[in-house]
Amino acid sequence: MEARKLDDYAAYFEPYELDEETFVSLSINEEGQSDYVVTSKGKALKSVPARFKKHEWIEALKEAKSELTGQFRRARAELERSMESGSGFTPAEIAGLSRNPVLAPLISKLVLMSGDELGYYDADQGALVSPAGESTALSGEAALRIAHPLDLYRSGQWSLYQKDLFDRQLRQPFKQVFRELYLPNEDELAQGVLSRRYAGHQVQPSKTVALLKGRQWTVSYEEGLQKVFYAENLIVRLYAMADWFSPADTEAPTLETVQFFDRKTYKGVPLDQVPPVLFSEVMRDVDLVVSVAHVGGVDPEASLTTVEMRRVIVSESLRLLKIENVRLDGNYARIDGKLGEYAVHLGSGQAYKQAAGALSIIPVHSQHRGRLFLPFLDEDPRTAEVLSKVVLLADDTKIKDPQILAQLSR
Structure with missing residues (x-):
């Protein structure tokens, strides 16, 4: 649906004559974001002249630009969620997305994975291309997904892609190659079903709730903060000495443990049985809370993965x-x-x-x-x-x- 949406706005990308000397149209830059292109007497203007602000075509352009900006934001968020969940794409689906000028820049700058092969998607070749220029052809049945840092870590090519982004000055739509990776440490594996990685950190309740709600966490009186993963049949809960519905004027809540449960039996799940990508993303969410919603005037030192x-x-x-x-x-x-x-x-x-x-x-x-x-x-x-x-x-x-x-x- 997102890939086809641009067909409705095709007319806005053609120059429209406001008067004999002034023309306006929409354009999409190399990062997929839309903006106006205004020319007068053959020269580009920085903005639409004031006398045309109420012109009906300008009003229509504003609405179209707003829709395309919304599409860019939705697509960026959905692609990030697809990476986190490991959602699969067919080569035909990726090719369809790459024909949309809003979505194509997002797709082309992400590292995709097919089997054990990594690379950027090249729409002209219909293949994955490595930083060294080596291409891997994709068959019609090949399953593609957006590579997670865990995949880059396991492949041994993580630093290669980091260096390539800087050499070519590529800006990814979201943190992928430079995303923080969290793996269970020895203390967590020894604990079995509990992680005390962030125990003792005091956080602001309202800011914590706002941050985690944006990452699909929920808040309830009974369970506190939790997030449900239906595909993996897991629930993760963040325990704290807190009442998330009070201003906590007397004492800020203190984080205690992170624990995973089976969604059907509600039994604790050992950390070594939690999917590594899911574990990493949960710990990244909690790390975000500790970094942004901490109590005090000085930021806590960032986690080792952020420093790396x-x-x-x-x-x-x-x-x-x-x-x-x-x-x-x-x-x-x-x-x-x-x-x-x-x-x-x-x-x-x-x-x-x-x-x-x-x-x-x-x-x-x-x-x-x-x-x-x-x-x-x-x-x-x-x-x-x-x-x-x-x-x-x-x-x-x-x-x-x-x-x-x-x-x-x-």
């Missing part, structure tokens, strides 16, 4: 920018500047100067958008902040901000 992803992003960015005075050491990016030596924590984004202590460098997150290349369209202001501070301090002699300079000269 940021380490790769910073490393690849430094390679492309040819910055050679930065080294990655554990959870820190260590910088040998001309005005001093610095460290930036890859989890919290806090910057330090050796023998001077913490530096107060206040980020303005909206200013990072579009200025730094991140290999996914998802908003990730903390990663942009970390990368910005590393690049800033690596060339500290060009810093103009007097407050930062005053700290560096201490």
Whole structure:
């Protein structure tokens, strides 16, 4: 249905004459997002001239653009859910989606999997193409799915695809190749049916509920926070010392355990029997809560998987920018500047100067958008902040901000 929807709007992509000199149409950029194209006397304009704002064709264009923007958002969310659930596609279905200019850019930048073969979908060849340019033809019966980081991890090609996204400056519609991966650790496997990975973290109840509802979790008086996986017949519950329906003015709720149950028998399921992709996505949801809805003025240090992803992003960015005075050491990016030596924590984004202590460098997150290349369209202001501070301090002699300079000269 989404692939065919564009047929209804075909007329809007043709130039429409508003007057003898001004023409307007819709266009779709390389990321699948729609916008207006306005020309006057052969020159492109940044926006529709004010005298045409109430024109009936402009009103129709606004409605069409709104529908296409909605389609882009729906498709992006559905593709991410398809990756999480392991939904299968036939080559014919992928080919049909690739004929839609809104959906094609989303499909072409994702890593797909057929059997043990990984690659980007090439609509012209009808094949999967690896970063090295090797193609794997798809038969009519081949089952395709969107590769999860677990598949990339098991294939041994994860870093190859991460490097390729940076080399070709590809921005994926959502975090796939740079998505955090969570595997059961030794303590969790020893516990059997319980995970205490996030025990002790205090969170804001209203923000926690809002975040998890967006990830298909539900809240009830009896069970608290839970998520049901019908295909796998599993229920996951997040236990906390909390009343999710109160403002919790006296004491913020403290997370305790994550536990999986059989949906039919309600018996606990050992963690080593939980599908690894499902386990990873559940832990990613809880990690999101701990990172965003934490209590206190200072962010907790990000999980190891988040730090690992940021380490790769910073490393690849430094390679492309040819910055050679930065080294990655554990959870820190260590910088040998001309005005001093610095460290930036890859989890919290806090910057330090050796023998001077913490530096107060206040980020303005909206200013990072579009200025730094991140290999996914998802908003990730903390990663942009970390990368910005590393690049800033690596060339500290060009810093103009007097407050930062005053700290560096201490």
